[in-house]
Amino acid sequence: MESLSLLLGGFANALSPVNLLWAFLGVLLGTAVGVLPGMGSAMAVALLLPVTFRMDPTAAFILFAGVYYGGMFGGSTTSILLNTPGQASSIATTYEGHKMALGGRAAQALGTAVIGSFIASIVGTLIVALFSPPMVALALQFGPGEYFALTVFSFVAIAAVVSGSALRGIAALLIGLLIGMVGIDGQSGAARFDFGLPVMLDGIDIIVVTVGLLALAEVLYVVSRGNAAPDLKAIKTGAPWLSRRDMRRSAGPWVRGTALGSAFGPIPGSGAEIPTFLSLGLERKLAARREQRGGEPSEFGKGAIEGVAGPEAANNSSAAGTLVPLLGLGLPTSATAAIMLAAFQQYGMQPGPVLFERNADLVWTLLASLFIGSTLLLILNLPFAPLWAKLLKLPKPYLYAGITVCSVLAVYAINSSIAHLVMAVGVAVLGFGMRHFGVPVAPALIGVVLGPIAETELRRALAASSGDPSILVGSGISIGLYVLVLAAAAFPVLSAVRRARARKAEQNAAEPEETPVA
Amino acid sequence: MMSERTAATAEATAGADPAAEGAAPGAGVPAPAAAPEAAGGSPGGAAPAAPAAEAGVAAADAGAPAAPDPETTPWTGRSAWVFPAVTAAFGLLGLSGLATIETPPHAASPGPTVFPAVVGALLLVLAACMAVVNVRVARRGPSAAPPLPPVEWRPTLIVLAALVAATALLQALGWLLTGALLFWAVAYAFGARDHLRDAVVALAMSAAVQVGFSLGLGLSLPGGVLELMLP
Numbered sequence: 001m002e003s004l005s006l007l008l009g010g011f012a013n014a015l016s017p018v019n020l021l022w023a024f025l026g027v028l029l030g031t032a033v034g035v036l037p038g039m040g041s042a043m044a045v046a047l048l049l050p051v052t053f054r055m056d057p058t059a060a061f062i063l064f065a066g067v068y069y070g071g072m073f074g075g076s077t078t079s080i081l082l083n084t085p086g087q088a089s090s091i092a093t094t095y096e097g098h099k100m101a102l103g104g105r106a107a108q109a110l111g112t113a114v115i116g117s118f119i120a121s122i123v124g125t126l127i128v129a130l131f132s133p134p135m136v137a138l139a140l141q142f143g144p145g146e147y148f149a150l151t152v153f154s155f156v157a158i159a160a161v162v163s164g165s166a167l168r169g170i171a172a173l174l175i176g177l178l179i180g181m182v183g184i185d186g187q188s189g190a191a192r193f194d195f196g197l198p199v200m201l202d203g204i205d206i207i208v209v210t211v212g213l214l215a216l217a218e219v220l221y222v223v224s225r226g227n228a229a230p231d232l233k234a235i236k237t238g239a240p241w242l243s244r245r246d247m248r249r250s251a252g253p254w255v256r257g258t259a260l261g262s263a264f265g266p267i268p269g270s271g272a273e274i275p276t277f278l279s280l281g282l283e284r285k286l287a288a289r290r291e292q293r294g295g296e297p298s299e300f301g302k303g304a305i306e307g308v309a310g311p312e313a314a315n316n317s318s319a320a321g322t323l324v325p326l327l328g329l330g331l332p333t334s335a336t337a338a339i340m341l342a343a344f345q346q347y348g349m350q351p352g353p354v355l356f357e358r359n360a361d362l363v364w365t366l367l368a369s370l371f372i373g374s375t376l377l378l379i380l381n382l383p384f385a386p387l388w389a390k391l392l393k394l395p396k397p398y399l400y401a402g403i404t405v406c407s408v409l410a411v412y413a414i415n416s417s418i419a420h421l422v423m424a425v426g427v428a429v430l431g432f433g434m435r436h437f438g439v440p441v442a443p444a445l446i447g448v449v450l451g452p453i454a455e456t457e458l459r460r461a462l463a464a465s466s467g468d469p470s471i472l473v474g475s476g477i478s479i480g481l482y483v484l485v486l487a488a489a490a491f492p493v494l495s496a497v498r499r500a501r502a503r504k505a506e507q508n509a510a511e512p513e514e515t516p517v518a
Numbered sequence: 519m520m521s522e523r524t525a526a527t528a529e530a531t532a533g534a535d536p537a538a539e540g541a542a543p544g545a546g547v548p549a550p551a552a553a554p555e556a557a558g559g560s561p562g563g564a565a566p567a568a569p570a571a572e573a574g575v576a577a578a579d580a581g582a583p584a585a586p587d588p589e590t591t592p593w594t595g596r597s598a599w600v601f602p603a604v605t606a607a608f609g610l611l612g613l614s615g616l617a618t619i620e621t622p623p624h625a626a627s628p629g630p631t632v633f634p635a636v637v638g639a640l641l642l643v644l645a646a647c648m649a650v651v652n653v654r655v656a657r658r659g660p661s662a663a664p665p666l667p668p669v670e671w672r673p674t675l676i677v678l679a680a681l682v683a684a685t686a687l688l689q690a691l692g693w694l695l696t697g698a699l700l701f702w703a704v705a706y707a708f709g710a711r712d713h714l715r716d717a718v719v720a721l722a723m724s725a726a727v728q729v730g731f732s733l734g735l736g737l738s739l740p741g742g743v744l745e746l747m748l749p
Contacts, residue, residue: 167651168589171605171644177637178612188625192615192634216681223677223707226670397710398719401701404677408684408700409727409739416738421685428681430604436669437601438588455633463626 007129010364014372019062022055023369026066027376033067034074035388037215037403039410040086041319042336043207044071057347061366064343065373068336072319073117073377076312077388080109084215084403088206088449089272089315091214091442092280096300096307102230103303106392110385111242112250112305113312114378120258120313121374124320127262128327129367135266136328142267144461145471149478149485150267151454154274154446156485168439176447179204179427186452187459199419204427207414209448212424213441215407217431219400224436249296250309253283257313264314265321272318273446279310320370327351327363594665598652606645612638676707692742697724 026048033044048067055063075086080097093113100109128135142150155173182193183203194200222229242250260275260282283306287298300307319336326337330351344351349359381388394402411424434441458472465471473479593601615634680703688696701720710716732739 165589165651167644167647168601171601171641171648174637174641174644175605175608178608178634178641181615181634181637185619185630188622188630190619190621190625190630192619192630193611219704220674220677223704224669224671224674225667226673228667395710397705397708397716400708401704401710401720402723404681404704405697405701405723405727408681409697409731412688412739413731416740418685418689421688425678425681425685429678432674433601433604436588436666437593437597438591438666439601440589459626459628459633462628467627 003130006360006364007367009361010366010368011371013058013361013365014062014368019059019369020372020376022059022063023066023372023376024380026063026068027070027373027380028066030067030070030072031074031077031377031381032070034071034086035077035391036074036406036410037078037082037084037086039071039406040075040090040210041068041071042087042339043410043413044068044074045336045339057362058365058369060343060347061362062369062372064340065366065369066376068319069117069121069316069370069373069377072316073114073381076113076117076315077110077391080113080308081106081389081391082218082399082403084218084407085210088210088445089276089318090311091273091445092276092311093308093315095280096304099301099303100305100308101303101389101392105303105305106389107386108242108246108305109303109308110388111382112246112309114382114385115242116250116254116257116309116313117316118374118378119254120261120315120317121320122371123258124262124265124317125323125367125370125374127317128266128320128323129364132324132328135324138266140329141475141477143475144457144464145474146477146481147457148454148461148472149481150274151450151457153481153485154277154450155454168437169443172434172439172441173443173447175430176444177451178447179209179444180448180451181455186456187463197419199417203452204423204448205414205420206449208411208420208424209427209445211407211411212427213431213434213445215403215410216424216428217435217441219404219407220428220432221435222400224432246305249305252286253279253306253310254313256282257310257315258317260310261314261317261319262321265318266324272315272322273449275314275318276311277442277446279314280307283307283310316374323367323370327355330355588666591666592655593652594655597666598655599649602645602648602652605641605648609638609641609645612636612641614638673707673709677704680704680707688742689740690742692744693739694721694724694728694744695742697727 029048030041030044033039033048034041044067045064048063072087072090076090076093076097079085079090079094080101083094083098085091085094097109097113100106178193180203182200183191184201185192191201257275257279260279261272264275264278265272283304284298284300287300287304287306290296291298298304322337326340328351330341341351347362349355349362355363391399407424408421411420412418414420431441433439434444461471462469473482612634615631615638619631619634621629621631680700683703684696684700687699691699698717698720701723702716705716705720728739
């Protein structure tokens, strides 16, 4: 209970009219930047960080928290409305979210995203505030072998979004892995696939890949379809509020998404991508089971609200979770966390095991700011969800021209470098090809994000054991993860057997066998 | 095991695509792929093999959507060979790392060339599997399955050209003009024909970004020629 009183102290520091104004401004600016296609929370925080340097730490953290949550919500907004996610962690939202928007339920998708984000960030931040020390202890248990097991697990998790041929999904993943290998190899220092160009030594920035593969490729894909592409303008934005049915169907996914995000967030390197995809897969399975049992039919593939509520909650609670390694170990585990680390250092704070003792007041103020930021996000953006949905009413040429200009700007803003633009155009052409030929893009992106971690940790593990592969299954954590991998792989095979049997039974007798799938 | 998964995949394909009602030939599509893929997966170690298994599975799960999904549409015609070729090219690139990557003398045991080579080899295997699938689809003759939607090349190339031009001109022309040009060209490709209004909107948009980001957020956008002309 000591932490609770400390948290209240943080609130006392953070809650003042001026600070509330900063939080308000932060949410507004963050949403405004995040809602630009191709830009998400990392970009919003990076762009606004210099502004905070002139402020006192408390006000800076408040502004920061607002920008962070605003940016994250803004990134999800574009995933839902335009199918152009601003960050890797909102990709899972695009699958059902954009379909909801196309079906005239854009405002509901945004609404469930806002409420889900709010619940998840409150719960996630509360967990961080109350259980940081044991979570740090757990995170410290993760050696190279465990990290590698975790990445294998996440490669399996993305299968939730591969709807067609397994061949194409795996090809996309491997191409992503290869793109992730460009640049200096962290283990040996060797330059890989740099084609003799110095700019390639830093690798291909994740923003370049996200913008190229998702935003610009989307523009190219839509223009290539001509009149066959769905007309966003004809979409009805629909009733602005969530119906009771929407709320009821969102509640479960919110809770489950929050749980998944909180579980994976603190593990360094897992990022928000894994829990969002896990949540999407889980909700899809649960909906299918509900349908089997005679409940409401599953709407997955047609715009299921569960497919937005779950991943969005997972995204936000894992974002709160990334604070655990950041504050407890000084280990930034996402782009945003890395920028936050820079902000800490600006104020002479060194995150790490002693931070909670040395800078306790600032830490608790930061945690309190996160609560304030997410509350303001809810207050500001829930009423405005229908307004954002009006974005779809812009004339199509201007909408996509705007997306293109913003994407180019986002890429250029990384480093004020033309070379990044060249890479982004190249990646966009690849992404367009993948979209056109029906090759899923998400596995490629996951490959780029997690491939380097997987490779580094595997090689580090093997180096530590001088080549003995048994280190990979040397702990309970990694064995547990591999068991999950095997279970995840075996499960659908079993359900396929059941389904085949059910089909046989259907052919023999007229009545289908009552077997729940998955 | 393998045959059951294949059956499930086939079922999913048939279910997803009412047009391909002749489920029997459709069922054959993923089948040849699965076998060599599993064989090729073993040298790759755990990482690539695991998603292979699971991805096969996801295909089995995705029976629900009724709308034509490009991800479940088999490739036909000459363009069917484009993506296998791209996959093979990436595979060769990965393998070429064996020759182009200079391993430092004291690098630890799995050196920097191992992973690119493994991924490259797997990509070549996948490309071969895709080729087998293509041949099977082609042998089936003109099928009931709908082809991929045609690409409208003209507007697509205009957007692409605009992107390339913007990349090339940004430093020289400056953001204001480049951004406006890009906006105008993309809007044109999407069918905007009110040139004057388009130009005004484009300039306004570009200027708003310049003001917002340069003045508001301190991001330096190149001024280009305008910087030279204005004091």
